Amino acid sequence: MQPAPQDFGRVLSSMCTEPHPDAREAAERFLADNPGDPTTYPAVADLEREAVELLGEITGLDDPRGYVASGGTEANLQAVRAARNLSDSPDPNVVAPESAHFSFQKAADVLDVELRLAPTDGDRRVDVAEVRRLADEDTAVVVGVAGTTEYGRVDPIPALGDVASDVDALLHVDAAWGGFVLPFTDHEWNFAHAPVDTLAIDPHKMGRAPIPAGGFLARDEAVLDALAVETPYLESASQPTLTGTRSGAGVAGARAAIDAQWPEAYRENYERGQANAEWVADALASRGYDVVEPVLPLVAADVPRGEIEALQSAGWRVSPTAAGELRVVCMPHVTREMLESLVADLDAL
């Protein structure tokens, strides 16, 4: 018997979701196309240009540069790599919030740059005074997160931009998860709100594209030039991407997902997800758990480890934060009925 893919009916802590039907179909059609070789595969290269244009619309950037990456890890690594390559420092460092995704640790390790982590404040956003204290003339890039992995917080991006410009560093925003919901909120997070140089926004998270589909965007061509290597055996002259052969399914799926949903269906996803997050936050708070209020569709609550394990045994795909809280990510597949059933299971424990 063929193994079945994961059913999403009880998946609550994942940042991935069911692809949009149009995205699924487009991905299947372009399974064998390689966007890494645009002269041999021009159709998928066109789709990638369209995807980047659409990502520019979502993130407030006219004439965006960038590509569809394998995910947020690659986009973050490429941001650090570009900043390192553009820096004059013999010993460059990256200043990021302690809430930043662990991909920055991988980037620092691979690229041999120092990673300085700034603590967060009482609302779990990075403390800008601490970022200022850590940043110096060797800082190649200051990182802000727009939609943190564990608590869905949005760092003060314009203030981080001021710090970056004071030390002559680039500003990178990791909106890998938040990028498809933030346009419908009042947060300041994108190229139009601050002098952001590079940004990660993943269609394979809230964008409902199939995996792998991340997004790496840059304001200036110089950033992509700093990443480019010559590609002698291909017709194209150079390549800024990290991987060579890339997923045509990811590119076509990302473009189809965004084309089908931006902006109205994404707005509906956000509104439904946010309402679900607020509902589950209230339900848990009224049962006496300490709840981290959702500013985006993501809730954390101090459900004891034993109860989280009991939920896992009942088939719920939930995982705790580093601090041990239950984390519920209200992705597009998460319905109110699922959350009611989760709360009923907690009540029964």
Ligand code: PLP
């Ligand atoms: N950045 C943020 C904010 C994330 O939440 C994640 C993953 O959840 C990543 C980056 C890494 O993305 P990926 O797993 O697609 O490499």
